[in-house]
Amino acid sequence: MISSQPSLEELFDHVWGMLVRGGADGRHPYHFPSFATIHNQRGIEQRTVVLRKADKGKRQLICYSDMRTRKVAGLAENEQAHWLFYNHGSKEQIRARVTTQLHHQDESSNEKWVTIPPKNRGDYLGPVPPGNLTDEHTDNRPVSFKQNPTEENTQSGYKNFALIVSTVYHLDFLKLSRDGHIRAQFNWRDDKWEKSWVAP
Numbered sequence: 001m002i003s004s005q006p007s008l009e010e011l012f013d014h015v016w017g018m019l020v021r022g023g024a025d026g027r028h029p030y031h032f033p034s035f036a037t038i039h040n041q042r043g044i045e046q047r048t049v050v051l052r053k054a055d056k057g058k059r060q061l062i063c064y065s066d067m068r069t070r071k072v073a074g075l076a077e078n079e080q081a082h083w084l085f086y087n088h089g090s091k092e093q094i095r096a097r098v099t100t101q102l103h104h105q106d107e108s109s110n111e112k113w114v115t116i117p118p119k120n121r122g123d124y125l126g127p128v129p130p131g132n133l134t135d136e137h138t139d140n141r142p143v144s145f146k147q148n149p150t151e152e153n154t155q156s157g158y159k160n161f162a163l164i165v166s167t168v169y170h171l172d173f174l175k176l177s178r179d180g181h182i183r184a185q186f187n188w189r190d191d192k193w194e195k196s197w198v199a200p
């Protein structure tokens with residue numbers, strides 16, 4: 001909750017506080033944001049992802065993906081991306097412009113991969129690259145995984161596992177309220193956050 005007459009500092013702390021919560025709490029609305037990428041041929045594409053972690057000090061938003069997805073191909077073409085968070089309960093929206101860094105089969109991706117329990121590794125084990133057309137319905141999970149996911153029979157997913165680290169350089173916050181909407185922006189400039197009010 002923010003006060004009825006918040007300062008820019010309070011709003012900034014509120015925004016990051018909510019993002020951090022969204023990363024940590026699977027029931028928080030910000031756990032399932034939209035993530036948009038820019039593609040040379042296709043233009044803009046967006047999809048729902050899981051916010052795995054938000055880090056205020058590092059200005060980071062983190063999600064995972066299969067290396068073979070279109071979003072990863074898009075990020076290889078253009079490292080810019082955009083996150084959209086909405087909380088229906090509080091009528092608050094956060095938009096974040098970011099640059100991204102892809103981690104694949106490196107120290108950072110391995111650090112995360114080992115924390116994923118075998119039963120949660122199904123998304124990285126699809127025999128068919130995600131997004132490919134198929135002749136019939138498939139859940140794209142190997143039988144061995146469905147029968148009994150183990151450390152051994154899920155390890156092959158590691159080659160498909162990508163860690164996407166976003167570094168935030170612009171935040172736009174909007175709260176709709178009967179008492180008057182509140183909008184502010186935060187820009188990372190010259191190694192510090194510049195905070196401004198914006199007309200809602």
Ligand SMILES: Cc1cc2nc3c(=O)[nH]c(=O)nc-3n(C[C@H](O)[C@H](O)[C@H](O)COP(=O)(O)O)c2cc1C
Pocket residue numbers: 032045046047048049050051063064065066069070071072130131
């Ligand atoms: C609730 C929900 C959570 C999802 N979380 C992720 C995720 O964390 N990472 C991911 O790559 N795809 C996730 N997806 C699937 C994406 O929305 C998308 O369908 C898939 O990644 C392929 O997208 P792309 O072809 O644009 O890369 C999620 C979908 C839903 C419905």
